[in-house]
Amino acid sequence: MKKIIACLVIMAALIGCSKSDDQGGGLSTPENTLPKKNDDHGGKTLPKGVFPKKIAHKAENGNISYEITNNVQGEKILSTTSISYKRDGSIESKILISFSYEGDYPKEATYKRSKTNGENENYTETYSFVDGKLKNTTLKHDTNPRATKTTTYSYHNDGKLAKVLVEEPRKSSLNGQIMEDIYVTETDYTHTGNVITATEKRYFKDTQGNKRDENTSLTTYTYTFENENLIKETENSTEYYSTTEYTYDGKNNPLFQNFKKLIDPDYFNDAKNSKNNILTRKITTKYNYNNSTIVNEYVYEHTYADNNYPLTEKVFDKTTENGVEKKELDETTEYAY
Numbered sequence: 001m002k003k004i005i006a007c008l009v010i011m012a013a014l015i016g017c018s019k020s021d022d023q024g025g026g027l028s029t030p031e032n033t034l035p036k037k038n039d040d041h042g043g044k045t046l047p048k049g050v051f052p053k054k055i056a057h058k059a060e061n062g063n064i065s066y067e068i069t070n071n072v073q074g075e076k077i078l079s080t081t082s083i084s085y086k087r088d089g090s091i092e093s094k095i096l097i098s099f100s101y102e103g104d105y106p107k108e109a110t111y112k113r114s115k116t117n118g119e120n121e122n123y124t125e126t127y128s129f130v131d132g133k134l135k136n137t138t139l140k141h142d143t144n145p146r147a148t149k150t151t152t153y154s155y156h157n158d159g160k161l162a163k164v165l166v167e168e169p170r171k172s173s174l175n176g177q178i179m180e181d182i183y184v185t186e187t188d189y190t191h192t193g194n195v196i197t198a199t200e201k202r203y204f205k206d207t208q209g210n211k212r213d214e215n216t217s218l219t220t221y222t223y224t225f226e227n228e229n230l231i232k233e234t235e236n237s238t239e240y241y242s243t244t245e246y247t248y249d250g251k252n253n254p255l256f257q258n259f260k261k262l263i264d265p266d267y268f269n270d271a272k273n274s275k276n277n278i279l280t281r282k283i284t285t286k287y288n289y290n291n292s293t294i295v296n297e298y299v300y301e302h303t304y305a306d307n308n309y310p311l312t313e314k315v316f317d318k319t320t321e322n323g324v325e326k327k328e329l330d331e332t333t334e335y336a337y
Contacts (some may be wrong), residue, residue, distance in 0.1 A: 004335060050309050051256050054336040060329050064090055076101060079261065091116055105129050106263055133159070134265055153265050161189050161265050171208075181206050187266070196268065198222045223268060228256075228275035230268065242285040248276035252307045254335060277302055278312055299327055311335055 015199045046249030056067040064085050071079040088330040093115040100108045106127050113121045128135050139149040154163045161281050166185040171178055187200045204217040218228070224232040233244045256275050258268050267273045271281070281298040297318040302310045316327035 016068075040167045050252065050254065050307060050337060051337045052337055056336075058332040058334070059087075060331060062085075062332075063087065065331075078080075092300045106259075109263075129262075134262060137263075153288070156239070160191050163188050164266055179206075181212070184211075189266075194225045196225075197221070198223070198266075198269065221269065225268070230271040230274050233271070233307075238288065240285055242283060244284075245280075245282045246269075246271050246278055247280045248274065249279050249302065251277055251302070251304055251310065254309055254337075255278050277313065298330070305337070309335070309337065 009122045023189040059065045066084045069081045080097045083095045084092045086092045098110045109125045125139045136152045149168040152165045164187045168183045181204045190197045198221040200219045204212045223235045230246045233281045237241045278300045283296045286293045299316045301314045303312045314332050315330045
């Protein structure tokens with residue numbers, strides 16, 4: 001559903017502050033733990049010793065594909081630096097994200113991206129909070145002639161997420177002509193027990209706000225939770241229907257933190273943000289065009305520090321041939337605290 005570019009998606013998932021071990025527990029959905037403006041947490045949730053200072057991601061061949069270094073002072077993240085590497089080990093690009101705050105809440109994130117080929121790109125994302133909840137963000141490119149991208153969040157009366165509206169002006173082709181319009185992603189959320197349903201519409205509208213219905217696409221997602229872990233996700237579109245099932249360990253996930261929830265209210269749609277660490281992931285996809293079904297399975301193995309936070313995570317592709325299970329290493333993540 002999001003965000004800027006692939007590397008920034010990874011960084012958004014990894015930026016943040018770990019939640020205290022004694023919080024949470026038997027809550028059915030993760031949103032019950034969202035920080036309030038005047039509660040004991042506010043925007044401050046960086047317990048010492050459990051926040052990753054460095055995260056290194058290695059490809060299946062053992063070479064580092066990217067590494068992230070976090071600069072934390074006191075109870076706030078000041079900056080995050082990500083370096084991406086090519087297959088031969090040379091640097092491909094660097095991204096520096098610097099945060100500023102208004103009180104305990106993030107106010108602005110400045111992104112500076114540079115590539116070894118000389119290409120540079122700068123952009124700024126501003127955050128607006130009302131009563132401790134994110135209301136909108138604005139993403140503006142400084143060195144690239146792109147229009148401003150806005151994201152607006154609204155909530156139900158009980159404080160749970162109701163809608164996410166993303167609007168991004170761009171140029172597209174219609175009947176062979178290039179025209180300026182606005183690309184819209186509109187996602188509505190309903191909450192029933194431990195299940196969250198998201199209905200996502202994508203469409204274009206002209207600069208006067210008139211919707212072009214002929215280009216609307218519709219996808220429905222369901223997210224099922226148990227003990228603040230995403231255990232099942234379904235995705236239903238015109239092209240396919242998929243189900244992803246997860247199991248977890250009982251250890252602490254360093255990505256389960258309040259800072260992430262503050263700047264990304266729909267954080268819960270990614271299992272990497274669950275309370276515990278993933279042990280297995282099974283994806284079953286049925287394609288409508290030929291009625292075929294494909295199953296992909298992954299196994300996660302971890303080593304842990306004494307405080308039950310992971311030091312390493314290895315992800316394996318799991319296959320079964322002639323009744324024999326085989327595992328092939330896909331990627332490795334290393335954490336330093």
